[in-house]
Amino acid sequence: MEKTAHDLFVIGGGINGSGIARDAVGRGYSVALAEMNDFASGTSSGATKLIHGGLRYLEHYEFRLVRESLMEREVLWAMAPHIIWPMRFVLPYQKGGIRPAWLIRLGLFLYDHLGGRKLLPPTAVLDMRRDAAAKPLKALFTKAFEYSDGWVDDARMVVLNARDAADKGALIMPRTKVVSARRENGLWTIETVDTLSGRSQTHQARMLVNAAGPWVDHVIRSAFGQNEARHVRLVQGSHIVVKKKFDGPKAYFFQNPDNRIIFAIPYEDDFTLIGTTDRDYTGDPKDVRISQEETDYLCKAASEYFKEPLKPSDIVWTYSAIRPLFNDGASKAQEATRDYVLKLDGAGGGAPLLNVFGGKLTTYRRLAEHALEKIGEAIGVKGNPWTANSHLPGGDFPVHGFEGWRRLNRLF
Ligand SMILES: Cc1cc2nc3c(=O)[nH]c(=O)nc-3n(C[C@H](O)[C@H](O)[C@H](O)COP(=O)(O)OP(=O)(O)OC[C@H]3O[C@@H](n4cnc5c(N)ncnc54)[C@H](O)[C@@H]3O)c2cc1C
Known part of the structure; x- marks a missing residue:
C-alpha cells in the first residue's frame, strides 16, 4: 500500500487521460496514471490523424465543437510543430x-x-x-x-503528453490495468495489476478520472460495479x-x-x-x-x-x-455527437469521480482544461491553465506561419 494518497488517479493512457495527467501535474496536483496496454493502444492511434475543425459537423449544427476545434488547430501546431503540420x-x-x-x-x-x-x-x-x-x-x-x-502523428502526441507528465513528476504506469476502485474513508482505493508480471498493487487517491475511452462504461461496470452503465x-x-x-x-x-x-x-x-x-x-x-x-x-x-x-x-x-x-x-x-461530455459524480461526499465521454484528438487540450475545472471544483483549485502556451517535448521551435513552414519543407 502506498503511504500517501495521490490527488488524482487517471485510468487510461490515450490522448484524453495523458492530456489530463499532464495538465494536472503542471498545476501542482500529485497524479498517477494507469494504462492497461501501451500508450495510445486504444482509439488514439486509430484515428484519421487530423487536427481539424470538422467541416462536416457544421451540418449537424455542432458549432461549439467546431469553433473550439478550429481554434485548437493553431494552438496545437505551435505546441508541437514536430508532429503536427498544416x-x-x-x-x-x-x-x-x-x-x-x-x-x-x-x-x-x-x-x-x-x-x-x-x-x-x-x-x-x-x-x-x-x-x-x-x-x-x-x-x-x-x-x-x-x-x-x-495533420498529427496521433500516437506520438499521446506519448509526448505522458512523457511530459512524467517529467513533471506524475507516476505514469503503462501495462497496468485497473481492476477495481472503491470509496473508503473519503478516498479512492484502487487495485491495479501489472499485465506483464501479474503483480497487484493498491493505490489511494482523493479523486479518480475515468478516461478509458471505448472502455469507459466497461470500467464503470467492472471496476465500480455499476452494472447499468450505458453512456457511450x-x-x-x-x-x-x-x-x-x-x-x-x-x-x-x-x-x-x-x-x-x-x-x-x-x-x-x-x-x-x-x-x-x-x-x-x-x-x-x-x-x-x-x-x-x-x-x-x-x-x-x-x-x-x-x-x-x-x-x-x-x-x-x-x-x-x-x-x-x-x-x-x-x-x-x-x-451521433462528436463533442465530449464530462460527468462529475460525488463531488460533495468525498472521493469524487470524473467520467470522460467522447472527445477528439483535436480537442484533447481543451477537454483537459475543462476536466481541470471540474477537478478544482471537487478537490480544490491548484494552479492556472498553462498548456496553451507550452510545448510538448521536442516541439520548442517557432512555427513562422504557413509560408515559412511551406518554404522549410519545399512544398507546393
Ligand atoms: C476512425 C476514427 C477516426 C478518428 N479521426 C479523428 C481525427 O482525424 N481527428 C480527431 O481529432 N479525432 C479523431 N478521432 C477521435 C479520437 O481518435 C478519439 O476521440 C480519441 O483518440 C479518444 O481518446 P481517449 O483517450 O478517450 O481513448 P483511447 O485512446 O481509447 O484511450 C483509452 C485508454 O484506456 C485504456 N484502458 C481501458 N480500460 C483500462 C483499465 N481498466 N485500466 C487501465 N487502462 C485502461 C485503454 O487501453 C486505452 O489506451 C477518430 C476516432 C476514430 C475511431
Whole structure:
C-alpha cells in the first residue's frame, strides 16, 4: 500500500487521460496514471490523424465543437510543430452533386471565420481544368474548393503528453490495468495489476478520472460495479492504406452519395490513407477489425473519384478503431455527437469521480482544461491553465506561419 494518497488517479493512457495527467501535474496536483496496454493502444492511434475543425459537423449544427476545434488547430501546431503540420484539403465540386456549391461556400466561409485563424491560409477555389490537383481524378470536376486543416502523428502526441507528465513528476504506469476502485474513508482505493508480471498493487487517491475511452462504461461496470452503465455509443471507423494514388502534399475530401465523406491523405511518403467508415459496434474494442463490407465501401467510394479504380488487392494495410461517442440517442452512427461530455459524480461526499465521454484528438487540450475545472471544483483549485502556451517535448521551435513552414519543407 502506498503511504500517501495521490490527488488524482487517471485510468487510461490515450490522448484524453495523458492530456489530463499532464495538465494536472503542471498545476501542482500529485497524479498517477494507469494504462492497461501501451500508450495510445486504444482509439488514439486509430484515428484519421487530423487536427481539424470538422467541416462536416457544421451540418449537424455542432458549432461549439467546431469553433473550439478550429481554434485548437493553431494552438496545437505551435505546441508541437514536430508532429503536427498544416495540410490543404481539395474538395472537388460537381454540379448536381450531393451538396450545392452555395452550401459548401457557406460552410467554408464559417470554417475560415469561426475559429480565429491567423497562420493557416484561407479557402481558395481551384480551376480543375488546369490545376494539378485534378490530375489523379476523373474528368468530372471543373471546380474544387481548397481549405486548411492539420495533420498529427496521433500516437506520438499521446506519448509526448505522458512523457511530459512524467517529467513533471506524475507516476505514469503503462501495462497496468485497473481492476477495481472503491470509496473508503473519503478516498479512492484502487487495485491495479501489472499485465506483464501479474503483480497487484493498491493505490489511494482523493479523486479518480475515468478516461478509458471505448472502455469507459466497461470500467464503470467492472471496476465500480455499476452494472447499468450505458453512456457511450461505440462506433467503428476503419481505414485502408494503398500504394500512393497521387503526388504532392495535399489531401482530398470526397463526398459520398450516402451523405458521408471520406478522406484520401498522403501517408508516409509512398502511400495514401483512405477513410473512414461509421458503424455501430458491439464487441470488445480490442477485437475491432475492418470488415469486408467496409473494405468494399472505401474502395467503391474512392473509385468514384480516382481515374484508376481502387481494388481490394491494392490494399497494403488496414486499421480500425472505436469512437467512444457520448450516447445522445441519434438514430445513425454518423449523426451521433462528436463533442465530449464530462460527468462529475460525488463531488460533495468525498472521493469524487470524473467520467470522460467522447472527445477528439483535436480537442484533447481543451477537454483537459475543462476536466481541470471540474477537478478544482471537487478537490480544490491548484494552479492556472498553462498548456496553451507550452510545448510538448521536442516541439520548442517557432512555427513562422504557413509560408515559412511551406518554404522549410519545399512544398507546393
Ligand atoms: C476512425 C476514427 C477516426 C478518428 N479521426 C479523428 C481525427 O482525424 N481527428 C480527431 O481529432 N479525432 C479523431 N478521432 C477521435 C479520437 O481518435 C478519439 O476521440 C480519441 O483518440 C479518444 O481518446 P481517449 O483517450 O478517450 O481513448 P483511447 O485512446 O481509447 O484511450 C483509452 C485508454 O484506456 C485504456 N484502458 C481501458 N480500460 C483500462 C483499465 N481498466 N485500466 C487501465 N487502462 C485502461 C485503454 O487501453 C486505452 O489506451 C477518430 C476516432 C476514430 C475511431
